[in-house]
Amino acid sequence: MAVTLADVAAAAGLSGSTVSRALSDPDKVNAATREKVVRIAGEMGYVPNHTARSLTIGRTDLIGLLVPDIANPFFPPIIKAVQARASAKGRTVVIADIDERPGDELERARQLRKRTDGLVIASPRTTDARLAELSELAPVVFVNREVPDAASVIIDSGDGMAQAVEHLAALGHRVIGYLNGPRRSWSNEQRRQAIGSTADRLGLTVLEYGPYEPQVQSGVHAADLLLAGEATAVIAYDDLIALGVMARLTERGIRTGTDISVIGVDDSPMSAMAYPTLTTIHVPGAEAGTVAVDSLLGLLDGTIEHPEPIRLETRLVVRSSTGPAPR
């Protein structure tokens, strides 16, 4: 049905070898021949068969990207960056969304691996114990989680979190709340610890709540608990939860930024648009995606043999949801 290399060769009165070279390795062919081949292939509407090519060269040029939830605004920038970079390098990306079901992660990763040359796994939700099984699907690069002996791109929440706590301390807050993300989240543990150690250093008290799912609804729920306690400021695991907190506070007539301060994490588009605008920690998702692809391609072509974890920094973006502690 579709026109093949052989059809073009026959029409051009040349061998398949020559047609193949003319199309994919032009230097190896006489200029006139090349032109002729290109013209005829064009006229015939020849489209190379990727599958056959893959079988011959031993790779698919497909890379897999596993994400916990594409509806979570943290991931689209990563996804877009991965796609853009992959595309620039002649690769196509296949995305699998595990819908925040950690139990499906390994199986989905295995399936994905079968069809692709390698994997980028963003924010893996699997327990530490089972992480090795994901690693075995090599080549794989992890984003947003440190995995022993594996390539990883780590977004270090530490700096941003420390800045956030310092910011609140400077505003006079003495007791701050932290709304935990999911237990399975490695970032959450990292954030908790950064908050804890900075708070200790500055003599602040941290009250913990959660764990919560990274959803607006969680924040709505958490807001009421928070108001029953003594914190005058709160840092949420992510912007979605922070936005939920603000929505509920507003609903209860409490002024965010005046009566209570709120900080999120992700610097998602909504954070600059909410009312009041949300103080948050900028996380370089796009950069992480780009770097992850480069790292994977390096693994694939053997340029990289012993991958070092790559660390990206975060920083606080101060907006209107934080203000001086009420007296």
Next chain:
Amino acid sequence: MAVTLADVAAAAGLSGSTVSRALSDPDKVNAATREKVVRIAGEMGYVPNHTARSLTIGRTDLIGLLVPDIANPFFPPIIKAVQARASAKGRTVVIADIDERPGDELERARQLRKRTDGLVIASPRTTDARLAELSELAPVVFVNREVPDAASVIIDSGDGMAQAVEHLAALGHRVIGYLNGPRRSWSNEQRRQAIGSTADRLGLTVLEYGPYEPQVQSGVHAADLLLAGEATAVIAYDDLIALGVMARLTERGIRTGTDISVIGVDDSPMSAMAYPTLTTIHVPGAEAGTVAVDSLLGLLDGTIEHPEPIRLETRLVVRSSTGPAPR
């Protein structure tokens, strides 16, 4: 490197044919033989090579999904549903995001088509004139746009829009604003017209604004224009724009639902969480995705020859952002 069918065959003392059948068409093989093959294949860690299979059977079992912007909350439910359905049918989906650049759409669709058996194109942004070129990439099913002679799943905003206008009329509003989405959006045209005709019927005046990009920022901008006019209620092209309007109104001290009424479209997660909660039009994105996959598979296996457009309905979800017109 990887173990092949032939390796398993050699280890089992059988032919490749038998191993192949034992693994993919068990009924055609003696029970004892099958068990042996399955056991040995398991022990050897045999993973069938998809590429070789695809080349042989003439299909990739990959389907392409083209979306304007995965960061737009309208699309994740569609994407998830497409993936879920495709996966249930043994297909894998490759997503391409055109980042709201209509100019890239055709090219990306072509690339995607080369690697897949067929396409689902969500909310195509291409002009009517060039739509035929997308159709030619058959088999393709369009979601959220009616395309002559092509398979399509249409989300009919008409009902929901009519309900929205009736709702506002019942609340006493006489002048309503409509914030247009992008000119390239087919849905926008459909929504404009539905609003216009219902408003005519009920004797309301419609003031139009825009076009606006489907982003929160657009709503922030639009809010000020709106306040300078006479509308007491506004319907936005989508929830993002509506949320932006509300954020800006709140910022200016205007009470949404009391001083002015706001209606969005999409019923995205944020709409139920915003303050006040947003009256919006529910759009069956997930259902559209599922139906689109079924339709594409039907086209692929020849079950469907002359596709009829499939129409899905929308409905108004009343929340707190709409209220009686101020006197």
Next chain:
DNA sequence: CTGAAAGCGCTTACAG
């Protein structure tokens, strides 16, 4: 029920 053989559509050493 099982096997030998052909074929899917490419790429690429190897000769000439």
Next chain:
DNA sequence: CTGAAAGCGCTTACAG
């Protein structure tokens, strides 16, 4: 610079 041939790893009529 060009061509004949082998091979990538499967599936599937066709025989037996």
